[in-house]
Amino acid sequence: MKIILITGGTGFLGSNLCTRLFDEGNHIICVDNNYTGKMSNVKSLLDKPRFEFIEHDICQPLNIDKKIDQIYNFACPASPPAYQGKHAIKTTMTSVYGAINMLELAKKHKATILQASTSEVYGDPLMHPQKEDYRGNVNPIGIRACYDEGKRCAESLFFDYHRHEGVDIKVIRIFNTYGLNMDANDGRVVSNFICQALSGKDITIYGDGSQTRSFCYVDDLIDIIIKVMNSDKNFTGPINTGNPGEFTIKELAQKIIQKTGSKSKIIYKDLPADDPTQRRPDISLAKEKFNWEPKIELDEGLDKTIAFFKENIHEFRG
Ligand code: NAD
Numbered sequence: 001m002k003i004i005l006i007t008g009g010t011g012f013l014g015s016n017l018c019t020r021l022f023d024e025g026n027h028i029i030c031v032d033n034n035y036t037g038k039m040s041n042v043k044s045l046l047d048k049p050r051f052e053f054i055e056h057d058i059c060q061p062l063n064i065d066k067k068i069d070q071i072y073n074f075a076c077p078a079s080p081p082a083y084q085g086k087h088a089i090k091t092t093m094t095s096v097y098g099a100i101n102m103l104e105l106a107k108k109h110k111a112t113i114l115q116a117s118t119s120e121v122y123g124d125p126l127m128h129p130q131k132e133d134y135r136g137n138v139n140p141i142g143i144r145a146c147y148d149e150g151k152r153c154a155e156s157l158f159f160d161y162h163r164h165e166g167v168d169i170k171v172i173r174i175f176n177t178y179g180l181n182m183d184a185n186d187g188r189v190v191s192n193f194i195c196q197a198l199s200g201k202d203i204t205i206y207g208d209g210s211q212t213r214s215f216c217y218v219d220d221l222i223d224i225i226i227k228v229m230n231s232d233k234n235f236t237g238p239i240n241t242g243n244p245g246e247f248t249i250k251e252l253a254q255k256i257i258q259k260t261g262s263k264s265k266i267i268y269k270d271l272p273a274d275d276p277t278q279r280r281p282d283i284s285l286a287k288e289k290f291n292w293e294p295k296i297e298l299d300e301g302l303d304k305t306i307a308f309f310k311e312n313i314h315e316f317r318g
């Protein structure tokens, strides 16, 4: 049994990680300020002796008495509507101060720490598909910069703590992931389209819908995250984690309308500034090093996610 601390543990990915690692027999310390996370995401764990919840903002230092073996740093607003607007500065603070505070905690406990980085470090990529050695095309003063540059700075901090402080690090770059425990209202495309379709509201495509994304089902992602965390000490990443199946946003909308049998109509809205035009991970490194590739294709993953949102559609505020 390991003692594992997960920041962002009541969010979408963090709660899936808490559940999986708990089920594997570990002691979980879930840390979150519930900015976008919800206690209901971890409700099945709340009364368990091997599960602790600490309400904490990772912009502040954190002391833990128990000896921690591993830290998964997942706390950060992640959907564009959550990190743009009035929470932009807080997003950079969470990425940067949060990384420093969690790296200091890892150093003190001699714990391995894994950073949830993102495909957004590649910005609006000029290399396609994106490989780990691509340095990206990010607008440093645009409305996505609080997230993209915050995450880039966090990667830099991770590698400096590794080089200069001897901290064991792992950096994964997560591409668009979807599935159970997504927030119906956080505005990401998969949850938004499904909830719009299920409630008969217009499906809002931003731009002409020709931009692409590659969607990974959450269970596949959790598999590779845990493999990376438990890899040999010399492996730091960065490593792309995602599903290389690439779809236009219009194709996604059509698929969801067809699967839900919805009468919703598609409407077109302005494309937000700096919205990446294409995104697909090159996952050769994950295949070679971990013999991993996603098993759940978009159709199957959407069916599971639609079933989840059917149960929770009352939460959608539209
Ligand atoms: P989410 O919004 O569901 O989860 C983020 C969690 O972090 C929430 O529970 C939120 O309350 C918490 N949080 C935010 N700021 C905090 C702070 N200052 N202190 C403590 N807790 C704080 O988003 P998610 O999709 O689960 O994303 C989790 C992580 O994975 C993020 O770091 C995100 O950047 C990264 N990521 C996610 C995706 C994806 O497709 N889901 C893709 C790339 C990277």
Ligand code: UDP
Binding pocket: 079, 080, 176, 187, 188, 189, 190, 192, 193, 204, 205, 206, 207, 211, 213, 249, 271, 272, 275, 276
């Ligand atoms: N998008 C859309 N309609 C929505 C939500 C998102 O057309 O209701 C588009 C968005 O402009 C982007 C893509 O879908 O091109 C993915 O958006 P999301 O917010 O899920 O993730 P990210 O932009 O961070 O990849």
